Amino acid sequence: MVERTLSIIKPDAVERNLDIDIKSFFKKNGLKILKSKKVKISREEASEFYKVHQTKPFYNELCNYLSSGPIIVMILEGENAIAKNRQLMGATDPLKAEDGTLRKMYGISIDKNSVHGSDSMENSKIEIDFFFK
Ligand code: UDP
Ligand code: MG
Numbered sequence: 001m002v003e004r005t006l007s008i009i010k011p012d013a014v015e016r017n018l019d020i021d022i023k024s025f026f027k028k029n030g031l032k033i034l035k036s037k038k039v040k041i042s043r044e045e046a047s048e049f050y051k052v053h054q055t056k057p058f059y060n061e062l063c064n065y066l067s068s069g070p071i072i073v074m075i076l077e078g079e080n081a082i083a084k085n086r087q088l089m090g091a092t093d094p095l096k097a098e099d100g101t102l103r104k105m106y107g108i109s110i111d112k113n114s115v116h117g118s119d120s121m122e123n124s125k126i127e128i129d130f131f132f133k
Helices: 011-015 019-028 043-049 059-066 081-089 102-106 121-132
Strands: 002-009 032-039 071-079 115-117
Touching (some): 002 019, 002 081, 011 019, 011 071, 019 032, 019 071, 043 059, 081 102, 081 115
Antiparallel strands (some): 002 071, 002 115, 032 071
């Protein structure tokens, strides 16, 4: 099924000018970039975006981090786009990510792991609306 998902190029990757490489990786792997924009979100917006993690020990740092610099938010579209994007990203911790995945190639650490991707159909809708409505 053709799906849409939200992808974010996080501050550590934008800072290192990896956006072109990451975008071409998605395109090469069958995901079309329907929309893309560079934004800088506030601490409050970041805490809203990541509110599913509000009880986690890393929540505070995570919100500080996502609002620390420019990010690139994209709508990706393609066959099984949600799962495919997660597969292309690799495991949350770059040390555990498989070879050939974005986080393996570019991630610095479990917090500075270069990319975000929606994890379900429900969340993809919520996250796309968050940035593109
Ligand atoms: N995160 C972190 N420490 C952890 C787990 C997660 O800093 O121990 C950060 C990391 O940036 C991750 C984000 O919180 O991408 C959201 O966590 P989640 O478990 O949803 O991972 P993801 O869906 O991004 O793979
Ligand atoms: Mg997640």
